[in-house]
Amino acid sequence: MTLGSLKSGLDSRAVGSWLSGEGPQGDIVISSRIRLARNISGIRFLSKTSQTEQKDIIKSVDNSLSQALISHGRKLVEVEDLSSFETQFLLERHLLSPDFLKSKAKRGFFSTVDESFSLMVNEEDHLRLQMLGSGLCLDNLWDSMKRLDERINSVIPFAFEDNYGFLTACPTNVGTGMRASILIHLPGVVLTKEIDRVLRGVLQLGLSVRGTYGEGTETKGHLFQISNQRTLGQSEEEIISTLTKMASQLITYENEAREYILTKMKNFIEDKLYRSLGILRYARMLTSDEVINLLSTLRFGIGILPNLTAGKLNKLMILTRPANLQFFFGAEFSTEQRDRKRAELIKRALKNVEA
Amino acid sequence: MLCEDCHESEAEVLVTEVDSSGNLKEKHLCKVCASKKGYILQKQKPLVELFADFLKERGETDDKELTCSGCGMSWAEFKQTGRFGCAECYLKFGERIERLIARIQGTTHHTGRKAPREPEDSPVFRQMQMKRLRRELAKAIQAEEYEKAARLRDDLRKFEERP
Numbered sequence: 001m002t003l004g005s006l007k008s009g010l011d012s013r014a015v016g017s018w019l020s021g022e023g024p025q026g027d028i029v030i031s032s033r034i035r036l037a038r039n040i041s042g043i044r045f046l047s048k049t050s051q052t053e054q055k056d057i058i059k060s061v062d063n064s065l066s067q068a069l070i071s072h073g074r075k076l077v078e079v080e081d082l083s084s085f086e087t088q089f090l091l092e093r094h095l096l097s098p099d100f101l102k103s104k105a106k107r108g109f110f111s112t113v114d115e116s117f118s119l120m121v122n123e124e125d126h127l128r129l130q131m132l133g134s135g136l137c138l139d140n141l142w143d144s145m146k147r148l149d150e151r152i153n154s155v156i157p158f159a160f161e162d163n164y165g166f167l168t169a170c171p172t173n174v175g176t177g178m179r180a181s182i183l184i185h186l187p188g189v190v191l192t193k194e195i196d197r198v199l200r201g202v203l204q205l206g207l208s209v210r211g212t213y214g215e216g217t218e219t220k221g222h223l224f225q226i227s228n229q230r231t232l233g234q235s236e237e238e239i240i241s242t243l244t245k246m247a248s249q250l251i252t253y254e255n256e257a258r259e260y261i262l263t264k265m266k267n268f269i270e271d272k273l274y275r276s277l278g279i280l281r282y283a284r285m286l287t288s289d290e291v292i293n294l295l296s297t298l299r300f301g302i303g304i305l306p307n308l309t310a311g312k313l314n315k316l317m318i319l320t321r322p323a324n325l326q327f328f329f330g331a332e333f334s335t336e337q338r339d340r341k342r343a344e345l346i347k348r349a350l351k352n353v354e355a
Numbered sequence: 356m357l358c359e360d361c362h363e364s365e366a367e368v369l370v371t372e373v374d375s376s377g378n379l380k381e382k383h384l385c386k387v388c389a390s391k392k393g394y395i396l397q398k399q400k401p402l403v404e405l406f407a408d409f410l411k412e413r414g415e416t417d418d419k420e421l422t423c424s425g426c427g428m429s430w431a432e433f434k435q436t437g438r439f440g441c442a443e444c445y446l447k448f449g450e451r452i453e454r455l456i457a458r459i460q461g462t463t464h465h466t467g468r469k470a471p472r473e474p475e476d477s478p479v480f481r482q483m484q485m486k487r488l489r490r491e492l493a494k495a496i497q498a499e500e501y502e503k504a505a506r507l508r509d510d511l512r513k514f515e516e517r518p
Contacts (some may be wrong), residue, residue, distance in 0.1 A: 040483070161442070162457070171452070232463070
């Protein structure tokens with residue numbers, strides 16, 4: 001069966017600019033993300049709204065996006081108009097949350113084509129704004145986010161109170177309503193068995209560590225998502241500065257660990273690297289989980305293997321996920337076909353990465 | 356539950372450990388083992404856990420009577436879902452909210468950016484409010500709640516009269 005085009009207007013053959021690998025420290029920090037939770041002033045929070053009101057909220061947000069000159073004539077899509085394939089596709093691209101998919105409410109979604117800005121309407125709050133950027137770039141993201149937030153806010157007022165700040169459905173988000181995070185790759189720190197100590201330091205700073213896909217997900221492929229926990233009592237700039245400092249420290253640890261590994265464990269790491277390359281280039285069938293771990297190891301080879309870039313690996317990381325893979329080829333596959341097509345896609349992408 | 360390290364004392368601390376392949380694993384430890392491993396240093400529990408603890412606590416007896424007039428959510432209902440029904444809940448539940456927020460966020464005062472605009476200036480907002488008020492007004496009239504209807508009509512007028 002062939003899959004139709006994406007109603008959300010995204011490009012199934014390309015990935016978002018946040019995966020370019022070209023941002024600051026892009027070989028170690030995959031991406032930075034800022035999310036803001038906002039509710040419309042004078043309208044009840046989601047759990048106390050009717051479906052009619054939920055539809056009104058979607059319509060108002062759509063209007064405000066065009067008035068604030070953000071959507072450039074594109075419409076917000078209603079989630080119930082999207083196929084389950086497409087919502088899965090968006091989840092894999094980190095543009096929708098798992099809770100949002102499970103919800104029974106009337107929901108809306110919008111994303112710019114380059115995925116740098118997206119928003120969910122009627123998730124837990126009326127609005128969840130998200131910006132994604134390549135590498136360690138929280139400062140820049142906050143600058144852009146602030147402007148977008150202001151522009152939207154000039155059309156729809158947000159629920160705000162002087163003492164508590166921006167009011168959210170859950171008190172764990174109240175205040176700034178901001179969750180800032182980085183996705184960081186720490187294979188060196190893991191291999192040198194320092195990760196436990198390092199992550200404890202992160203927790204002590206009041207930051208939290210999660211898996212790739214957010215709350216409650218496991219860590220895979222040595223990728224860690226680090227974010228602020230508290231949303232009240234610190235300004236947005238303070239939150240971002242704490243995270244950025246922590247990230248810089250983690251990068252230093254990771255670089256030290258890699259240097260140690262490349263001098264003291266050279267045979268071991270080279271063998272691991274070339275074995276991964278061998279499997280990725282020559283296997284005929286590859287499962288999604290296997291690929292995550294192999295790509296993680298291969299990432300170690302940036303700067304060692306010719307023609308291997310962070311951007312290429314980031315792109316493969318997303319395009320080899322089940323729904324993305326099927327949209328890439330434009331057809332629905334069985335699990336077996338999928339494993340075969342996945343191997344085909346990777347083989348093609350790594351053709352010029354020679355041992 | 357017994358400590359997963361010494362298997363002797365009662366486990367009191369839940370820690371997250373990372374194995375050599377980078378997978379996170381949760382472990383229940385007793386206080387002695389946890390401090391040996393340096394976990395006790397981490398005095399503050401994660402915010403989500405603090406919140407979960409709070410929701411599990413048995414409520415005060417007057418929980419059922421305490422209700423937000425903005426959305427009809429009761430304190431008991433909030434403790435079940437952990438989500439507020441409207442912005443007014445923050446003020447209506449008063450001191451309880453203050454205590455809860457102090458406990459999970461460590462403070463009760465926002466120091467970040469302020470919302471830049473006052474609600475009344477925006478046409479989109481006015482339309483939304485008027486639509487909502489009209490709907491509620493119709494409902495109140497149907498239910499013969501005339502006092503409420505009169506209040507809603509006044510609110511509606513305020514929006515309609517604005518230039």
